Amino acid sequence: MARFTPVDNTSSPSFKQGATPDKYIDLGAYINEIDQPDNREQLVKTYGDQLIGGAIAFTRLVGAVNNVGHADSVTYWEEPRLMKTQNGTMAATAATDAGAKLITTAAAHTIITGDVVMINGYIRARATTASATTYNVVPYAAAWGVTIASNAFVKVHKIGNEFGQGTDQPGEFELSNVVKRTQPFIITKMTYAATGSAMGNIGWVKDEETGSLYWFQKGFSDQRKRYENINEAMALFGSTAANTNLTGANINGAEGYVSAIENRGTVQTGYITDKTDLQSLSVVLDKQGAPSDYLWGMNRNQANYTDNFIGNAMGQQPYGTFSNSAEMDVKLGFKNFNVGGRNFHCKVLPVLTDPTFAGQTDFYKYFMTPMGSVADPKTGIQAPSLEFNYKTYGGGTKRYMEHWLQGGVDGTYTNGLDKRSFEFRSEFNLITRAANRHVVGRGE
Numbered sequence: 001m002a003r004f005t006p007v008d009n010t011s012s013p014s015f016k017q018g019a020t021p022d023k024y025i026d027l028g029a030y031i032n033e034i035d036q037p038d039n040r041e042q043l044v045k046t047y048g049d050q051l052i053g054g055a056i057a058f059t060r061l062v063g064a065v066n067n068v069g070h071a072d073s074v075t076y077w078e079e080p081r082l083m084k085t086q087n088g089t090m091a092a093t094a095a096t097d098a099g100a101k102l103i104t105t106a107a108a109h110t111i112i113t114g115d116v117v118m119i120n121g122y123i124r125a126r127a128t129t130a131s132a133t134t135y136n137v138v139p140y141a142a143a144w145g146v147t148i149a150s151n152a153f154v155k156v157h158k159i160g161n162e163f164g165q166g167t168d169q170p171g172e173f174e175l176s177n178v179v180k181r182t183q184p185f186i187i188t189k190m191t192y193a194a195t196g197s198a199m200g201n202i203g204w205v206k207d208e209e210t211g212s213l214y215w216f217q218k219g220f221s222d223q224r225k226r227y228e229n230i231n232e233a234m235a236l237f238g239s240t241a242a243n244t245n246l247t248g249a250n251i252n253g254a255e256g257y258v259s260a261i262e263n264r265g266t267v268q269t270g271y272i273t274d275k276t277d278l279q280s281l282s283v284v285l286d287k288q289g290a291p292s293d294y295l296w297g298m299n300r301n302q303a304n305y306t307d308n309f310i311g312n313a314m315g316q317q318p319y320g321t322f323s324n325s326a327e328m329d330v331k332l333g334f335k336n337f338n339v340g341g342r343n344f345h346c347k348v349l350p351v352l353t354d355p356t357f358a359g360q361t362d363f364y365k366y367f368m369t370p371m372g373s374v375a376d377p378k379t380g381i382q383a384p385s386l387e388f389n390y391k392t393y394g395g396g397t398k399r400y401m402e403h404w405l406q407g408g409v410d411g412t413y414t415n416g417l418d419k420r421s422f423e424f425r426s427e428f429n430l431i432t433r434a435a436n437r438h439v440v441g442r443g444e
Contacts, residue, residue, distance in 0.1 A: 068390065073182045074185075079179070085155065086135075093146065101138075104133060110174050117137060124141070186254040193419050194216035198216050199216045203215040239253050263435070268281065272302065273309070282339065282342050285342070292342055294344050296344045367439060370434070385437070388429075402426065
């Protein structure tokens with residue numbers, strides 16, 4: 001009977017302590033391959049959860065609800081100012097002059113004969129004649145009492161009118177109007193894919209979000225967060241498209257929150273560094289019919305400035321604004337205070353501090369959002385200052401954070417590819433009502 005002896009192919013079956021086996025460079029390399037490492041499978045979140053919490057999350061804080069959309073854009077209406085300034089350039093005037101002086105406006109005005117105006121805030125005068133872009137005024141005082149250079153710019157507002165006895169009613173009047181605004185929907189998309197083989201590999205690190213050692217699930221979880229971040233950032237910083245190179249490709253864009261404020265709101269330069277800065281801003285807000293409560297989202301530098309000038313003299317505001325719960329205020333990280341009769345609810349926003357978003361340059365430093373509703377001038381219905389809308393299908397399924405699977409592995413068999421792809425799609429917009437009441441701090 002033949003006997004076969006196994007051949008030992010190991011190059012060095014044993015070695016003396018302190019010697020180095022031939023197949024390894026050093027003893028450490030040998031130990032690293034043979035010994036089981038003491039692995040910690042928890043994944044350290046070096047930069048926190050990395051969700052930026054932008055404009056969409058902001059709408060929840062100011063009480064706005066998600067609404068459905070059924071067209072390519074949302075139309076909404078805003079009421080213009082009831083009164084109108086009548087500013088223009090004035091003819092040369094000497095202090096001793098008493099005659100009529102012509103004021104020329106850049107656009108059509110609403111002055112009619114008989115109107116009484118205030119020039120530069122203190123000179124009372126009455127309109128004697130008026131055309132589309134000019135009107136003549138005569139001072140109520142014995143003379144103008146002030147020297148005005150030829151074609152000097154003057155600020156003019158109407159305070160009323162006055163007519164003589166036996167005169168007829170005016171033949172002209174002002175017609176009210178509303179402003180029509182349209183906000184298109186934008187579509188965002190993203191994909192993540194993993195091969196069938198990769199889906200079967202177990203890694204060293206456990207993902208806390210999924211509790212899984214399968215790394216493709218970690219990749220999917222991260223991609224979903226990236227997608228949530230870009231939706232937040234588009235709602236916050238997006239812009240309408242005016243360039244024909246974009247519009248020709250059927251890219252219309254949509255006005256983001258910051259763009260709406262830059263176009264129609266209050267833009268502040270630099271940080272608010274002391275109480276007087278905030279008081280000055282509050283005066284500006286008063287002129288815009290602003291409410292008494294503001295949500296003040298800021299970066300860390302602005303938060304530090306705010307901490308420095310908040311004190312007992314500022315009038316500390318009691319907690320309990322959000323959901324009427326002091327615990328909720330603390331949990332959400334708010335600092336509340338009152339200055340000039342206006343309550344500010346301050347919160348550091350990740351989108352303004354994250355160095356991969358606005359925190360990279362600190363150009364945008366803060367924004368202030370009025371808390372409360374505004375009345376629709378056409379319907380009278382109260383509507384939130386910010387409104388987030390998403391498109392829906394006929395059956396009610398919403399096209400926001402919509403996701404589905406494609407591929408040919410692990411129960412998903414829509415095609416013959418040996419991989420699974422995760423598809424994301426959203427169609428949404430953000431409406432900023434009464435943008436004149438909103439504030440953005442930017443620049444130097």
